Amino acid sequence: MASRFVPGFLIALLVVVQAQLWFGRGSLPQVNHMRKELAQLEVANREAQQRNSQIANExxxxxxxxxxxxELARQDLGMVKPNEIFVQIAHTRQ
Structure with a gap:
């Protein structure tokens, strides 16, 4: 009787472990999803670091x-100093 119980118990244990691997917490599909999410967050983090670096430089x-x-006043507000002549060149398409 015990010889029949041990293989059945081991098979049941194997099924439980496999079910946990494929469907439970920390399963392979969940790990793949989290890896993709991590990659997206790393890209967003790099972009934010670049923006922060640019703002820190400014x-x-x-x-x-x-x-x-x-420079900002000249570009954004059209600042011209006294005794300066503002020249704007318009490009025309031919």
């Missing part, structure tokens, strides 16, 4: 001198 430039302020 802040440093603003703290060190007025050249950056003047």
């Amino acid at each position: 802040v440093r430039d603003l703290q060190e001198g007025l050249e950056m302020v003047e």
Whole structure:
């Protein structure tokens, strides 16, 4: 009787372990999904780090001198200093 019980118990245990591997917490499909999500988060993190680095550079430039302020004012606000002549060249298509 015991000789029949042991193989049945081992098969049942194998089924439980396999079910846990494929459908339970930490299963292979869930791990693959989490890996994909991690890759997406790493890409977003790199983009955010690049934006933060760019903003930190702009802040440093603003703290060190007025050249950056003047450049932004010329680009965004059309600033022209006294005794300067503003020339705008329009490109035409031929």
